[in-house]
Amino acid sequence: MTTAVSILPEQQLAALNAAYRQAVSRRRLRLLLGAGVFAAALVLAAIGAEVNLRTLFTYFGNFISYFDRILTLDNGQRVWTDVGEWLWGWRKWLKMLGETLLISYVGTLIGATFAFCLNFFAAENTSPSPWLRFVVRRLLEFARTVPGIVFALVFVIAFGLGPMAGVLAIAIHSTGALGKLFSEIVENADMKPVEGIRSTGASWLSCMRFAIVPQVTAGYASYALLRFEINVREASVMGFVGAGGIGQELVVAIRKFYYSDVSAILLTIIVTVFIIDITTGWLRGRLFGKEART
Amino acid sequence: MTKPYEVDAREIRARYPDVFDRPASARLAVPAMIVAAFAILVYGLVDLDFSPSRFIAGLSQLGWITLMMIPPDPGSSLPVYLKALGETLSIALLGTTLAAVFALPVSLLAARNVIPSQILRFPVRRILDSIRGVDTLIWALVWINVVGLGPFAGVLAIAVSDFGAFGKLFSEAIEGADQKQVEGVRAAGGSALHEIRFGLMPQVLPVIAGQVLYFIESNTRSATIIGIVGAGGIGLQLAEQIRVLEWQKVSFLILMILVAVAAIDFISGKLRFAIIGRRAVA
Numbered sequence: 001m002t003t004a005v006s007i008l009p010e011q012q013l014a015a016l017n018a019a020y021r022q023a024v025s026r027r028r029l030r031l032l033l034g035a036g037v038f039a040a041a042l043v044l045a046a047i048g049a050e051v052n053l054r055t056l057f058t059y060f061g062n063f064i065s066y067f068d069r070i071l072t073l074d075n076g077q078r079v080w081t082d083v084g085e086w087l088w089g090w091r092k093w094l095k096m097l098g099e100t101l102l103i104s105y106v107g108t109l110i111g112a113t114f115a116f117c118l119n120f121f122a123a124e125n126t127s128p129s130p131w132l133r134f135v136v137r138r139l140l141e142f143a144r145t146v147p148g149i150v151f152a153l154v155f156v157i158a159f160g161l162g163p164m165a166g167v168l169a170i171a172i173h174s175t176g177a178l179g180k181l182f183s184e185i186v187e188n189a190d191m192k193p194v195e196g197i198r199s200t201g202a203s204w205l206s207c208m209r210f211a212i213v214p215q216v217t218a219g220y221a222s223y224a225l226l227r228f229e230i231n232v233r234e235a236s237v238m239g240f241v242g243a244g245g246i247g248q249e250l251v252v253a254i255r256k257f258y259y260s261d262v263s264a265i266l267l268t269i270i271v272t273v274f275i276i277d278i279t280t281g282w283l284r285g286r287l288f289g290k291e292a293r294t
Numbered sequence: 295m296t297k298p299y300e301v302d303a304r305e306i307r308a309r310y311p312d313v314f315d316r317p318a319s320a321r322l323a324v325p326a327m328i329v330a331a332f333a334i335l336v337y338g339l340v341d342l343d344f345s346p347s348r349f350i351a352g353l354s355q356l357g358w359i360t361l362m363m364i365p366p367d368p369g370s371s372l373p374v375y376l377k378a379l380g381e382t383l384s385i386a387l388l389g390t391t392l393a394a395v396f397a398l399p400v401s402l403l404a405a406r407n408v409i410p411s412q413i414l415r416f417p418v419r420r421i422l423d424s425i426r427g428v429d430t431l432i433w434a435l436v437w438i439n440v441v442g443l444g445p446f447a448g449v450l451a452i453a454v455s456d457f458g459a460f461g462k463l464f465s466e467a468i469e470g471a472d473q474k475q476v477e478g479v480r481a482a483g484g485s486a487l488h489e490i491r492f493g494l495m496p497q498v499l500p501v502i503a504g505q506v507l508y509f510i511e512s513n514t515r516s517a518t519i520i521g522i523v524g525a526g527g528i529g530l531q532l533a534e535q536i537r538v539l540e541w542q543k544v545s546f547l548i549l550m551i552l553v554a555v556a557a558i559d560f561i562s563g564k565l566r567f568a569i570i571g572r573r574a575v576a
Contacts, residue, residue, distance in 0.1 A: 041387060042387065042388065042391060044384070045383070045384035045385075045387045045388045046384070046388060047384075048380050048381050048383070048384030048445075049381060049384040049385050049388055049445040049446060049448070049449050049526065050381075050444055050445050050446055050526075051388065051446055051449060052441075052446060055441050055442070055446065056441060056446075056450075059440050059441050059442075060440075062439070062440040062441075063436075063437075063440045066436060066439055066440060099341075099342070102337075102338040102341060102342060103338075103342065105334060105335075105338055106335055106338040106339060106342065109331065109335050110335075142552070145515070145551070145552050145555050145556075146548060146551070146552070147515055147516075147518060147519045149431075149519050149522060150518075150519065150522075150529075150532060150548065153522070153532075153533060153536045154356075154359065154536060154544075155352070155356070157355075157359070157536065157539070158352045158353075158355040158356040158359055159348065159349075159351075159352035159355070159356075160348070160352070162342075162343055163342040163343065164342060164343060164344055164348065164349075164352070167342060167344070233427075233429055234429070236429060236432075237429045237431040237432065240431055240522065240523060241522065241533075244342070250432065251435065251523075254435045254436070254439070266428060266432070269427065269428070270424055270427040270428065273427040274423070274427065
């Protein structure tokens with residue numbers, strides 16, 4: 001069966017075509033302008049960041065050969081041919097890794113506790129007064145915008161070198177990040193239970209405890225686990241500024257060109273991060289079902 | 295009027311045993327978990343040398359530091375700081391763009407609906423994971439070894455570590471795309487590249503644009519700190535001023551970072567809405 005395709009008269013078609021072309025060309029112009037602005041910004045940024053392609057091409061071999069070097073033992077063999085020699089410091093490194101994990105655990109727990117206490121004041125639907133909400137929100141914002149490692153730098157001077165500074169830095173950063181996420185969960189909570197409990201004459205505290213907390217704990221725990229995962233990564237570099245953990249070993253190895261040690265420590269960090277990712281992912285899946293994973 | 299309903303507590307208890315007489319294991323699970331979490335916390339505090347005296351001494355020290363930070367004052371180095379801030383923004387913009395450009399083709403290789411074979415996909419994904427598992431600061435140290443101290447090392451560090459993140463995010467966006475358009479292109483006789491260009495890209499690009507903008511924003515934060523290991527930008531100034539205990543300058547630098555991050559947040563939020571519409575972001 002053939003279908004007849006209606007063909008518009010020439011005049012009508014020309015008008016439609018012209019309108020179409022105009023619309024397309026306007027869009028193209030806008031796209032081109034946007035691309036131009038973006039390219040200009042990139043060029044400006046390249047000048048600002050002292051990008052030097054010649055350096056990159058001259059030394060790019062270094063980047064490849066750096067990996068070649070860190071995968072070579074002192075005696076010139078590949079690292080995996082002699083695992084015992086490669087991972088010679090595993091006792092020390094595992095101990096430092098344990099410290100890193102402990103730093104992130106303690107930091108996350110302290111941060112989550114503070115965030116738990118503060119988030120009810122920051123959420124729009126539960127905050128007792130607007131000015132309190134404003135103050136708490138700015139406080140949380142400050143805590144999460146200043147990078148954790150900057151806090152660590154300051155704390156190393158105040159509390160001395162060592163893991164204490166790292167823990168406090170991670171705790172503060174986690175308070176800021178989790179406080180915001182927690183308060184968003186609270187804002188999505190159902191307010192009917194709160195009304196029910198308030199109608200019995202309960203105080204604000206009881207309203208939170210019996211109406212809000214049961215609704216939100218699953219979400220809180222899920223976010224706290226996610227934060228723990230992120231904090232393990234962050235704790236692995238806290239040692240760069242002297243705030244404890246495996247980072248200290250790594251920065252020494254990199255700065256002193258102990259090549260095979262660099263790859264060995266990196267390997268332990270990556271494996272640990274993998275294990276933590278998988279375990280917390282599994283734990284979240286088990287505790288809260290699949291939908292809570294996003 | 296209905297009669298008040300007579301409740302026999304005993305009968306209700308008998309009818310709902312799960313509510314009133316929960317088994318001991320279920321009742322003890324939560325307290326046991328809390329006790330365990332607390333025990334690890336205490337162990338951690340002891341193991342990490344948290345002594346109350348040290349904590350209080352540190353707090354008073356911190357109080358002094360805070361007092362010395364007021365008022366924030368750049369001294370005579372304001373031009374230097376502004377230049378450093380510009381450097382930081384440049385690092386974030388260039389690093390993110392580079393990462394996005396390189397991650398796009400690789401993310402196609404990691405997407406299930408483009409590359410069905412597990413053999414090719416698996417190594418690509420593990421490589422992306424490994425790149426992501428290494429922190430930006432570590433990449434910065436590696437690149438400093440290659441191209442020397444300075445912001446260029448920072449650009450490359452951000453580019454590499456974001457490459458891992460983008461590869462994963464982009465491939466997830468591609469896997470979430472509607473397959474019907476691709477089938478349509480295939481039905482019209484298009485090649486594999488045509489399928490990607492006309493079937494996938496129009497769906498995926500807005501999502502990717504949103505993610506790239508979001509990363510520029512979050513990389514402004516990362517770029518502020520990679521200077522601490524010598525990879526350029528405002529972090530270098532910050533670390534130096536902290537080391538020489540110039541607290542007024544430190545607080546000024548922190549304020550600068552806060553303002554810059556807020557400004558980038560604002561601008562990129564506007565841009566994101568302009569590119570992909572208000573609904574898609576939320």
